[in-house]
Amino acid sequence: MAPQPSLEAKSPYELRIDLGRGVADTDVRTALATGDMGFLHSFTTGSAVDGPGVRVVAWTAGCQWRCLYCHNPDTWTMTNGIPVTLARATEELGKYRHGVRAMKGGFTLSGGEPLMQHRFAVKLLSAAHGMGIHTALDSNGYYGHRLSDADLEQIDLVLLDLKGWDSERHRHLTGMENGPTLEFARRLGERKRPIWVRFVLVPGLTDHPDEVTQIARFAAGLGNVQRVDVLPFHQMGRYKWERLGLTYALGDVEPPSTEVIERTLAIFRNEGLTAY
Numbered sequence: 001m002a003p004q005p006s007l008e009a010k011s012p013y014e015l016r017i018d019l020g021r022g023v024a025d026t027d028v029r030t031a032l033a034t035g036d037m038g039f040l041h042s043f044t045t046g047s048a049v050d051g052p053g054v055r056v057v058a059w060t061a062g063c064q065w066r067c068l069y070c071h072n073p074d075t076w077t078m079t080n081g082i083p084v085t086l087a088r089a090t091e092e093l094g095k096y097r098h099g100v101r102a103m104k105g106g107f108t109l110s111g112g113e114p115l116m117q118h119r120f121a122v123k124l125l126s127a128a129h130g131m132g133i134h135t136a137l138d139s140n141g142y143y144g145h146r147l148s149d150a151d152l153e154q155i156d157l158v159l160l161d162l163k164g165w166d167s168e169r170h171r172h173l174t175g176m177e178n179g180p181t182l183e184f185a186r187r188l189g190e191r192k193r194p195i196w197v198r199f200v201l202v203p204g205l206t207d208h209p210d211e212v213t214q215i216a217r218f219a220a221g222l223g224n225v226q227r228v229d230v231l232p233f234h235q236m237g238r239y240k241w242e243r244l245g246l247t248y249a250l251g252d253v254e255p256p257s258t259e260v261i262e263r264t265l266a267i268f269r270n271e272g273l274t275a276y
């Protein structure tokens with residue numbers, strides 16, 4: 001068997017496939033039920049864009065959505081990830097505990113969709129919290145109902161992806177309903193758990209001002225959104241679609257213009273939100 005790649009990657013754009021293929025289905029089920037093992041694409045360090053300060057990010061494998069613009073389709077399949085025990089992931093994280101605290105950063109669990117493995121996610125975030133590390137969960141929110149109120153207390157910040165407002169457009173863009181995501185956002189608002197909204201700006205798909213206005217009004221009404229990150233679409237994940245033999249629908253889409261980015265930021269700011 002070929003040696004497994006290191007848990008640490010230079011970036012999540014490294015293509016990783018079939019790394020958990022040898023794991024039996026029953027072991028996958030046990031891992032999901034207990035949270036004592038998870039499937040990770042990688043750990044990366046030095047991120048300045050996945051929450052406050054400089055952060056260590058663990059990228060989980062497994063996502064039930066199929067966003068047309070997904071940058072990491074190799075993370076859709078859980079068994080593309082490296083099977084990692086909770087103890088090993090916690091040990092890896094422990095290496096960075098002093099560094100991230102010194103840089104006012106923390107630990108972010110991203111993906112894929114981390115809540116596909118919610119028990120592992122909660123245990124790993126709780127372990128980080130226990131080390132005094134600031135914790136963030138980057139999620140599409142669809143499985144937010146899997147987290148108890150006590151679980152939410154282990155998460156200092158939710159980076160919540162709001163991908164669209166109109167339900168038909170959202171289904172076209174992601175393959176899924178946005179109702180559960182909005183419900184999770186409302187719950188976080190009621191419980192006053194901080195959110196940073198992430199909004200991917202894709203010309204022709206998510207840049208219509210009416211659509212952005214609806215999302216901005218919703219986010220502003222929650223009362224707990226500390227900032228909004230408008231993420232301009234780019235083509236860095238395109239090669240993964242091609243390597244995985246997937247049909248990529250956005251091959252001709254250009255990144256948004258400066259004008260469209262500024263217009264979108266202005267819509268969020270007009271609702272009283274801090275947007276970058």
Ligand code: SF4
Nearest residue numbers: 063065066067070112
């Ligand atoms: S939710 Fe994230 S990981 Fe899942 S398909 Fe969409 S962009 Fe990709």
